[in-house]
C-alpha cells in the first residue's frame with residue numbers, strides 16, 4: 001500500500017501534486033460547508049410560521065441544523081476517497097464511467113447541489129469499510145487521508161483491483177489507534193474495520209449481541225451503530241427514540257461526546273438504575289450478595305405476576321344500577337364471566353381494570369334494549385361511570401400500587417409465601433424478607449434491586465413505553481430482572497447488546513448470551529464475536545489472558561492488532577506507595593492520559609501519597625485535559641475506561657476486594673486491560689497464582 005507524506009508540503013500547484021489537489025478539495029469543501037451554514041442562518045421564518053409555538057419549534061430545528069453544520073477545526077471534513085470503476089447504480093457495463101467520492105462525517109454539497117463529501121453512512125460509502133482485494137466491490141482505488149492538527153498531511157492508497165499490489169496493514173490505522181488519549185472517547189469513523197462495520201450497518205429490525213474481549217471496540221461499534229440507524233431510519237427513530245445504557249455515570253460521561261461529534265444530538269444516555277428510578281423513591285439500602293441474587297432472579301417475575309393477579313376477586317353479589325326510575329340487575333355469575341374473560345386476555349392489569357366497567361355497562365345496555373329502550377354510546381359511558389359500577393370494580397379489580405405491592409412482599413412472610421410457594425425455596429424467601437419490616441413506601445430503605453422489582457410490578461399494571469432502539473453496554477453485569485427492565489423498553493424496537501462474559505463482576509453476571517437474550521425478550525438476536533483488539537498491546541493482553549482459564553474457560557484471548565515492545569512492566573517493591581508515585585511521574589513524562597488503578601480500599605491511602613508528592617489527580621468521569629492527565633481510578637469503576645498509561649497498584653488487593661476469587665480475578669482482568677501504550681504493575685504482596 002503506497003503511503004505518501006511529504007515532510008514539509010511543497011507549494012505545488014493544484015493539478016500537479018496529488019496532495020495539493022486533495023488539499024484544494026478540502027478547502028473547497030470547507031467553503032461549501034460554510035455556504036450551507038450561511039444559507040440556514042439566513043433563513044427568515046417570519047413568513048412561514050403561523051404562530052409563536054411554530055416559530056420556536058422551527059427555530060430550534062434551525063439552530064440544531066446550524067450546529068450540525070459547524071466546521072470543527074480539528075475534525076477532518078473527509079477522511080477517505082473512493083474511485084468507483086463504474087458509476088454506482090449503473091449497469092456494470094464495459095465503458096460505464098467511474099465516479100469519485102470523498103467520505104466524511106457529514107454530507108457537504110456545492111452551490112449546484114453536487115456532493116463534495118458523502119456521509120460515511122450512505123450506501124456508496126460502504127465499500128470504504130468493506131471492500132478488499134478478495135472482494136473489491138467495484139472500487140478501483142481506496143485512499144485514506146492522514147491529518148495533523150486539522151491539516152491534511154498524508155494519504156495512503158490501495159488499488160483493490162491491482163493483483164501486483166501487496167496487501168499491507170494501514171499505517172494510518174495504526175497511528176489513529178496510537179494517537180494519545182486526552183479527554184473523552186472519540187469516534188472511529190475513519191477506521192471502522194470490516195467485521196465492525198457489519199455490526200454497525202446491520203438492520204434496524206434485528207437485535208444484535210456482540211461478545212468481545214477488552215478493547216475490541218464494542219462500545220465504539222454500539223455508538224456508531226446508533227449513528228448509522230439514525231441516518232438510515234431518521235423519521236422512525238425520531239418518533240420512537242434511542243437510548244444508550246452504560247454501567248455508571250463516569251462511563252457515560254466518557255462516551256457522551258462520540259454521538260454529538262457525529263452530528264447526532266438526540267440520543268439519550270442512562271444507567272439501568274436511572275431507567276427504573278421512580279419519583280419519590282430513593283435508593284438508600286444495599287442488599288447482601290445472596291439477597292441481591294434472589295431479587296435479580298427471573299423467578300421473581302413470576303412471584304410478582306402472581307402477587308399482582310391475586311388482587312382480582314370473584315364478585316359475590318349481583319350489581320344493581322339505578323337510572324332514573326329503573327333498576328338494572330347484573331347477576332354475579334355474569335360479572336364473573338367478564339372477569340375470567342379479561343384475565344385470559346394478554347392485557348395489563350390496569351388496562352383490564354379499565355375495560356371492566358365498560359363490559360358491565362354493556363350488559364346493562366343489553367337489558368335496557370330488551371326492555372324496549374334505545375340507549376346510545378353516551379348512556380353506556382354514563383353507566384360505566386355510575387357510582388355502583390365504580391364501587392363494584394374497585395372491589396373486584398382494585399388498583400395496585402407497584403411500590404406498595406413490593407413493600408408487602410418484602411415485609412409480610414405470609415403474603416410472600418402465598419405467591420412464592422413452589423417458585424422460591426423457603427430459604428430464598430427468608431433472604432428476601434427485610435430484617436425489620438418497613439412501614440411506608442416513602443421511608444423504606446429501598447435497594448437498587450428493589451427498584452427493579454417495582455419496575456417489573458409497574459409494567460404488570462401498565463405497559464412501559466418502548467423505544468425504537470436501545471444499546472446496552474457492559475451487559476454481562478446485568479441480572480435477569482435488569483435484562484427484563486431493559487427489554488420492556490424495547491419491546492417494539494430492537495437492541496444492540498455489548499459485553500464480555502470474562503468481565504462479569506456481579507454475583508449474578510451473565511453465564512451465557514442465549515440465556516441473557518431470553519431474559520431481554522430478544523431470543524432471536526444474532527450473537528457476533530469481535531476478536532481483534534484495538535486498545536491493549538500484544539504483550540499486555542497476553543499477560544492478562546493468563547487469567548482467562550480461571551475466569552471464563554471457553555473464551556479465546558483477544559488478538560491485539562498492535563505490537564508495542566516494552567509496554568509491560570511488573571515490579572515487586574517494599575515501599576509500594578513511593579513506587580506508585582514514581583511510576584505515575586514516569587508515565588506522565590509521556591504524552592496522553594495516565595490512570596492509576598487500585599483496589600477501592602486502597603484509594604484513600606494512594607490519594608494521600610499523590611497529594612503529599614504534589615501530584616494533582618482527577619476522579620473517573622472528570623475530563624482529562626492537557627494540563628491534568630492523571631486519574632485515580634477505583635478498580636470498581638475501571639470498566640469500559642482506558643488510559644494511555646496505566647499504573648496498577650497491588651493486584652492481590654484488587655482480587656481480595658471482591659466477595660469470591662473468581663470475581664476478584666475478573667475484576668483484575670478488567671484492570672489489566674485498560675492500557676493503550678504501557679502498563680506498570682507494582683506489588684508488594686505476592687501476585688495471584690493465576691497470573692504467575
Ligand SMILES: Nc1ncnc2c1ncn2[C@@H]1O[C@H](COP(=O)(O)OP(=O)(O)OP(=O)(O)O)[C@@H](O)[C@H]1O
Pocket residue numbers: 176177186187188191192193196212213214215216217218219220221500503534535639640641642673
Ligand atoms: N476500528 C477502530 N479504529 C480505531 N480505533 C478503534 C477501532 N475500534 C476500536 N478502537 C479503539 O479501541 C479502544 C477500545 O474500544 P472500546 O472501548 O469500544 O472497546 P470495548 O470492546 O468496549 O472494550 P471494553 O471491553 O474494555 O469495554 C477505543 O479507544 C476505540 O476508539
